[in-house]
Amino acid sequence: xxxxxxxKDRETANAARAxxxxxxxxxxxxxxxxxxxxxxxxxxxxxxxxNGAKLVAKAWVDPAFKQLLAEDTMAAVEKMNFVTxxxxxxxxxxxxxxxxxxxxxLIICTLCSCYPWPVLGLPPYWYKxxxxxxxxxxxxxxxxxxxxxxxGDQNLGQ
Amino acid sequence: MQTNFEHFAxxxxxxxxxxxxxxxxxxxxxxxxxxxxxxxxxxxxxxGVFEWDDFRSEMISSIAAWEATHDKSDPSWDYYEIWLAxxxxxxxxxxxxxxxxxxxx
Numbered sequence: 308x309x310x311x312x313x314x315k316d317r318e319t320a321n322a323a324r325a326x327x328x329x330x331x332x333x334x335x336x337x338x339x340x341x342x343x344x345x346x347x348x349x350x351x352x353x354x355x356x357x358n359g360a361k362l363v364a365k366a367w368v369d370p371a372f373k374q375l376l377a378e379d380t381m382a383a384v385e386k387m388n389f390v391t392x393x394x395x396x397x398x399x400x401x402x403x404x405x406x407x408x409x410x411x412x413l414i415i416c417t418l419c420s421c422y423p424w425p426v427l428g429l430p431p432y433w434y435k436x437x438x439x440x441x442x443x444x445x446x447x448x449x450x451x452x453x454x455x456x457x458x459g460d461q462n463l464g465q
Numbered sequence: 466m467q468t469n470f471e472h473f474a475x476x477x478x479x480x481x482x483x484x485x486x487x488x489x490x491x492x493x494x495x496x497x498x499x500x501x502x503x504x505x506x507x508x509x510x511x512x513g514v515f516e517w518d519d520f521r522s523e524m525i526s527s528i529a530a531w532e533a534t535h536d537k538s539d540p541s542w543d544y545y546e547i548w549l550a551x552x553x554x555x556x557x558x559x560x561x562x563x564x565x566x567x568x569x570x
Contacts, residue, residue, distance in 0.1 A: 318496065321546055325498035328553065328562075329505060337514065337561060343504030346511075349471050356490035422479075424472060428490025430479060 358389050359426035362403075376403045389425065401426065415443045470511045477517065483524040486544055499545035506552045515555045523551045 332338045362383065366373035376383040380403045401423045404412035416422065422430040433439050475492075478484045485503065486493050494500040510517040527547050535542070556562040 317543075317546070321543075321549060322496065322498040324549055324553070325501040325505075328549075328556070329501055331562065332505065332509075332556075335561065337512070338505065338508055342508045343501055346471060346504040346507050347500060349469070350475075350492050354472070424476075429475060429487050429492070430490075431487075434480070 353389075354425045355428035356426070358387070359423075359428075361387060362426060366405075373405070377405050384426070413443060415440060471507060474507055474510065474517050477521065481525070482528050483521060485548075495545070499548075502545055502549045502552055506548065506555075509552075509556075509561075514561055515559050520551065520555055523554060524548065527551055 329338070329343070333340055362376065365387070366376050372383060372386070375386075380401045381399075383403070384401065404414065406412055416434070422434060475485070492503070494503070506520060509515060510520055524547065527550065531542070531547060553562070557564050
C-alpha cells in the first residue's frame with residue numbers, strides 16, 4: 308500500500324513536470340501545442356507493424372497479390388495506401404519471404420540491424436544482438452526458442 | 466538513403482540500453498506524460514536545440530548511474546522518468562530554460 312501510494316505520487320509529479328515543461332516551451336515559442344502530436348503521428352500512423360499486417364492479410368485473400376508480393380515486393384507495397392510508400396528509413400529494398408508448410412524463413416541482418424521499419428516498425432531487442440546474428444546462420448535449430456520465427460507445426464504463412 | 470529524423474533518432478537507439486520500451490514493433494507509453502516527454506525531446510533535437518547524440522549520451526550515463534545504485538529487478542525503475550530528467554538537464558544546459566528564472570514543476 309505504501310509503495311502504491313508512493314508510485315501514484317511519483318506518477319502525478321512526473322505528469323506535472325512534463326506538462327510544465329511543455330507549457331513553458333510553448334510560452335517561449337520553442338514549440339507549439341501540436342508539436343508532440345505531429346511527431347507522434349509519424350510513429351503511430353505512418354510506419355509500424357500495422358502496415359505489415361495489412362500486406363499479409365491482403366495476400367491471404369488475394370492470390371494474385373500474394374504472387375506479386377513474393378516476386379516484386381516493392382510493387383506490392385506501392386499498391387497499398389501506406390503514407391511512407393515503403394520508401395526511406397530502411398524500406399527501399401524490401402523483399403517478402405513467404406512461408407510454406409515445408410519452408411520457414413528466418414530473417415537475419417548479418418551486417419548490422421537493417422529492418423523493414425515501414426512495414427514492421429521497430430525490431431525486437433535481440434534482432435541486433437551479436438550472438439543472435441552470429442549463431443542464427445549456423446544453426447536455426449540451436450538458437451533460443453524465442454528467436455525462432457515458428458515452432459513445431461505452426462504455419463503462419465497461409 | 467532517405468532518412469527522416471524521427472526514424473534516424475530511434476534507429477540510433479536500437480539494441481542499446483537506452484532503447485525506449487516497445488510493444489509489437491510500436492512505441493508504447495504507460496501514460497500521456499511519457500508520450501509528451503518523448504515527443505518534446507525529439508522535436509527539440511530536430512530543431513537543433515540540442516544534439517541527439519548528446520541527449521543519448523546523457524540517457525546512457527543516467528541509466529548506468531541508476532543501475533549502479535539499484536538492483537536490476539527494482540520495481541521503481543521508470544524509463545521515462547529518466548528520460549524526463551535528461552530532457553530537463555538538456556534544456557538547462559542549452560540555455561532554453563533558465564533555472565534561476567523559469568519555474569518548471
